[in-house]
Amino acid sequence: MSRTAESTIKGFLYQFQKTIKAILESSYDDTITVEGIVEDVDVSHLDGSTTAIQCKYHESVEVFTTSLIYKPLLQMAANYSSNPAAGITYRLFVHVQNQEHIFRSITEAELNSALWSTNVKLQATISQIADDFDKADFLTKLTLEFGESIDDLSLSIKSLLEGIEIQNSDVENILYPNSINHIARLSCGDTPESREINRQEFESFLSTSNSTAISKWTLALKTKRQLLTTKRKQLAQYLSQNSRERCFYLSKEQLVDFNDGIVVFISNFLAKYHTKALHIKTPVFVFDCDLLELNEIQYRLFTKGIKVCAGYIGSKFEVQEFFREPIRTNTRSLVNEREFQIRILSYGEQPEAINYRKCDDLFFVCKNKPEQIDCVDIEVSEIGVPNFSELEYVLSIRNEYE
Structure with a gap:
């Protein structure tokens, strides 16, 4: 800075x-x-x-x-x-x-x-x-x-x-x-x-405040490391539970390394939280991007070996298709034997889809949380970190962020 x-x-x-x-x-x-x-x-x-x-x-x-x-x-x-x-x-x-x-x-x-x-x-x-x-x-x-x-x-x-x-x-x-x-x-x-x-x-x-606020303002304080560590501990209780449906809203404006880091972040998240047989809830990743950008992310994930459900039948989006459960083999229940491992969504193209079915945990990594997203009866976490390194630290994917 x-x-x-x-x-x-x-x-x-x-x-x-x-x-x-x-x-x-x-x-x-x-x-x-x-x-x-x-x-x-x-x-x-x-x-x-x-x-x-x-x-x-x-x-x-x-x-x-x-x-x-x-x-x-x-x-x-x-x-x-x-x-x-x-x-x-x-x-x-x-x-x-x-x-x-x-x-x-x-x-x-x-x-x-x-x-x-x-x-x-x-x-x-x-x-x-x-x-x-x-x-x-x-x-x-x-x-x-x-x-x-x-x-x-x-x-x-x-x-x-x-x-x-x-x-x-x-x-x-x-x-x-x-x-x-x-x-x-x-x-x-x-x-x-x-x-x-x-x-x-x-x-x-x-x-009524029971969790640490993480934003560009609080991260400018001298206690930044302490605040990130506290947030990490607060989230650990939910992330340690296997059967929870998790949704991320990720903003290109918030994350300075969005384009370079998004695929690696998803890969690291899956390696940590979606590999066990008990990990039965497919995570959802929502981006503030257009359809062309979503298709590019999907292709990059494909080349990384990550199978995606985007909810499209031809050129039409079907919300039931988006939220259908992946077909799994009956042998070893590993993540790479599922029909798909994640769901990805363009919020700009399909803003209502995220409200179709409530998740358990909703993580906002953005400057301004969209007011149209229904957060009632959901465990909501706002994580206003500027990069994937700090995000992965808060989510306990890595042990250091520097």
Whole structure:
């Protein structure tokens, strides 16, 4: 990962963690909007007022200068200028190196330096601010907070999570990563209403979380190996059972080595979980691909010696054909004596087929789980790893992923 990409990920993680802290420190009557209408985080209070919070994380900056906050400062000023009577309090949350955790006001001189900036990228925002807006009143509503590092912030959050009364809770491996993953998902909502949450809803979500969230956000944490190992242990109880029908939804967008690794992954999975006589349930692999890509995968599997059922009679797909049981010989019940060993499906071509018959275990390896897939009464696992190496590690197919 490049330094720029790593810095971007950390910036988002910092914002998500600041949101989590705001939720856990809020009143049960408050409503928090992730990626709010005003700023990164909007906290709507029962009295009708709003606290708008914006976060800036500058891990590599050693000394604070006002230019670091020109953009968020001007954005807040523009929002105030458009509606000065809205009852909004603004908090600018900034982290730089070697800066103690303090609160202070923004001076009029600092505000003027931002308003008079010649930076071309800031001119559009500056133009939205009325020349005669009440600077003094705006500054009374604005607070600058020099915040803790991302590591210290995570410790603060874990301490707050420990205070939630959830029986047998595992803060490090379940509550903390699931909190980050939940806020990250909320931030992608299309409307402000879909990005709203309150403390009671957040704690209720955590109380029902019993498995480790694995996504690009949680895997960016320093505890990545620990989280993958915990997920591996959680899945082992289901993978160790022989007679379970397993379905995988695999996304080309999620897995960077999808084209190169898909056939080898299926081969390795079969060698581990579909060789015994007791392995009577045929695994299903669903891809977000078109029919031509599905045919190519089927041919590559054929050349690997893996027999496939794709459900097609000529050019027509028949769901009953897809889910029919393979003919097996009555001698040695090994996988290579079955008529076919796996079922493969293009979700783009046949989105309803996956719902035709419920499996026991459904593994999603994708960024966004399709809402149309029926997950009721199924053991669902979301494994947002970026490559097959880590996927095979989580599924206990291999012992190391590096």
